[in-house]
Amino acid sequence: MKLKDGMLLYHGSYTSVENIDLNQCMNGKDFGKGFYLTSDPNQARSFIRSSLIKAQNTGNAPITQNYGYVSSFRYHKPEQEIAVHEFENADREWLWFISQNRRKRLAEDLIPLITGKIFDAEIIIGKIANDTTNPVITAYLNGLYGDIKTEKAVNFAIEQLLPDHLSDQYCFLTEGAVSCLEFQEARKYVI
Numbered sequence: 001m002k003l004k005d006g007m008l009l010y011h012g013s014y015t016s017v018e019n020i021d022l023n024q025c026m027n028g029k030d031f032g033k034g035f036y037l038t039s040d041p042n043q044a045r046s047f048i049r050s051s052l053i054k055a056q057n058t059g060n061a062p063i064t065q066n067y068g069y070v071s072s073f074r075y076h077k078p079e080q081e082i083a084v085h086e087f088e089n090a091d092r093e094w095l096w097f098i099s100q101n102r103r104k105r106l107a108e109d110l111i112p113l114i115t116g117k118i119f120d121a122e123i124i125i126g127k128i129a130n131d132t133t134n135p136v137i138t139a140y141l142n143g144l145y146g147d148i149k150t151e152k153a154v155n156f157a158i159e160q161l162l163p164d165h166l167s168d169q170y171c172f173l174t175e176g177a178v179s180c181l182e183f184q185e186a187r188k189y190v191i
Helices: 041-046 048-057 092-102 108-113 133-141 151-161
Strands: 008-013 035-037 067-075 084-086 123-127 168-172 181-190
Touching: 008 035, 008 041, 008 048, 041 048, 041 067, 048 067, 092 108, 092 133, 092 151, 133 151
Parallel strands: 084 123
Antiparallel strands: 008 067, 035 168, 067 181, 123 168
16 A cells, blocks of 8 residues: 555545545545545446436535546655554554544544554544444444453454445545646546
């Protein structure tokens, strides 16, 4: 999942994205409020449907729209070093970080346990959790799988999120990080 100079990354949405506006990004995502991409164009394409449904529900897309776009970007390594954190595996720290981003109030006790360097990152890379993320994390944080700090509860929650069935995600959290992305093209797909 390493981020390499010249690498192509993809973003699936109800609309094409040529200019990234972090103010349009939503809170409550796996790695926080940022612009999300993947190295897998098929995975990006699969996100079009959920993006379109959300846009239709908020009035940002007409109810009759049946298409979306995969926008591609080329990553250019910046001249000035920026902080990148990579979760190499879906492990305890990955789960805790996602939990505190998805369910901040329920996960307050986990924040001191998370390595501080993650919170300084401008780009975060790691596995993506599946569509059942919020219910699984809520059940986990409410102790339904056992004490949230135990290996048993952590492993059970991770297993429910199926991170190995999906590809990767790259979250660009700051303007400095976003400036490393050069728009390439947007391809339209009917869903």
